[in-house]
Amino acid sequence: xxxxxxxxxxxxxxxxxxxxxxxxxxxxxxxxxxxxxxxxxxxxxxxxxxxxxxxxxxxxxxxxxxxxxxxxxxxxxxxxxxxxxxxxxxxxxxxxxxxxxxxxxxxxxxxx
Amino acid sequence: xxxxxxxxxxxxxxxxxxxxxxxxxxxxxxxxxxxxxxxxxxxxxxxxxxxxxxxxxxxxxxxxxxxxxxxxxxxxxxxxxxxxxxxxxxxxxxxxxxxxxxxxxxxxxxxxx
Numbered sequence: 001x002x003x004x005x006x007x008x009x010x011x012x013x014x015x016x017x018x019x020x021x022x023x024x025x026x027x028x029x030x031x032x033x034x035x036x037x038x039x040x041x042x043x044x045x046x047x048x049x050x051x052x053x054x055x056x057x058x059x060x061x062x063x064x065x066x067x068x069x070x071x072x073x074x075x076x077x078x079x080x081x082x083x084x085x086x087x088x089x090x091x092x093x094x095x096x097x098x099x100x101x102x103x104x105x106x107x108x109x110x111x112x
Numbered sequence: 113x114x115x116x117x118x119x120x121x122x123x124x125x126x127x128x129x130x131x132x133x134x135x136x137x138x139x140x141x142x143x144x145x146x147x148x149x150x151x152x153x154x155x156x157x158x159x160x161x162x163x164x165x166x167x168x169x170x171x172x173x174x175x176x177x178x179x180x181x182x183x184x185x186x187x188x189x190x191x192x193x194x195x196x197x198x199x200x201x202x203x204x205x206x207x208x209x210x211x212x213x214x215x216x217x218x219x220x221x222x223x224x225x
Contacts, residue, residue, distance in 0.1 A: 004154075033211040042218065043200065048211025055210045090154055094211070100145070101213060103155040 001027060004093050004104035012110045018079040021107045025072050025093030032074040033101060034066060037088040046089075049074055050096070078109075086111045114138055116203060118216035125224050130188040132219045134201035137182060141203040144177065145213065146186045149198045158186070158199075188221075196223045 005024045013019050025032050034046040045058040049068035066076040072093070078085055088108050092101035115137045124130045136144070142163050147155040161168045161175045161184075168175045174187040184201055198220050202213040 006154075031211055033213070035213075043202075043213075043215040045212045045214075050210070056212055058212070092155075092213075100143070100157060100160055101211075102157060103147070105154040 004091060004102055006089075006091055006104040006107050008107060009105065010108045010110075012112065013081050014112050015081055015083060017081050018077065019081060019109060020075055020077050021089055021091075021109075023074045023076075023091035023093075023104060025074070025091075026102055029093035029095055029102075030072050031094045031096055031099070032068060032072065033092045033094075034074070034076050035090045035092070036060075037090060037106070038086075043090070046076065081111045083111050085109065114205070114214045116201060116214050116216040118199075118201060118219045120217060121220050121222070123222040123224065124191050126191060126193055128191055130191045130195070130221055130223075132186045132188075132199050132201075132221065134184040134186075134216050135182055136184065136201075136203045136214075138203060138205065138214070139182070140206045140208075142206050143204040144175075144184050145202045145204070146173075146175065147200045147202060147215075149200065149218070155200065191221075191223050193223045193225055196221055 007022045031050045033048040048056040052068045063079045068074045088106045090106045092103045094101045117135045145160040146158040172189045176185045198218040200218045202215045205212045
């Protein structure tokens with residue numbers, strides 16, 4: 001069974017631009033969670049989607065948004081990029097609420 | 113509160129056992145996890161334990177949970193150079209906080225040949 005895939009793997013953007021990252025969960029998984037990983041703040045939860053609905057959200061500004069499609073694929077969008085948004089963005093999928101999360105390889109975003 | 117603490121660095125010799133420790137604060141945690149991250153990669157699930165268990169063994173990995181002290185440990189037997197990586201413990205936040213894991217800062221394991 002294929003694992004969680006994320007595209008693109010690397011992105012370079014400039015301040016003020018916006019970016020969209022994509023995540024395809026493991027087949028059959030309906031929950032997708034997103035995390036930001038930085039050296040200073042570590043791994044921080046962004047949001048979680050289940051059956052196309054955002055069920056949970058972390059403490060990030062409104063510039064960070066996401067959505068989930070009917071096939072459980074998910075995208076996250078960051079608008080008006082700031083230098084501090086440079087990070088590894090990880091998505092994880094699971095069957096449902098409290099099930100084990102399996103992570104993708106991440107998208108490395110660099111904001112110049 | 114939501115807080116998970118880990119020591120930052122551990123160095124062992126190849127063939128020795130490694131023990132990585134973690135403390136957490138949220139008593140409503142249902143599952144506790146150990147993930148491994150190699151350079152440039154995502155998180156690989158190693159093992160997990162349900163909060164009403166004391167111990168779980170999975171090949172070279174042994175997880176011990178002391179719920180009273182909110183202390184979790186991961187023991188790796190016969191540590192190999194390929195085990196060199198960052199290890200994260202994480203707690204799930206229960207059904208009222210779906211899809212959210214709280215991670216520790218990660219412990220860098222260095223295995224010397």
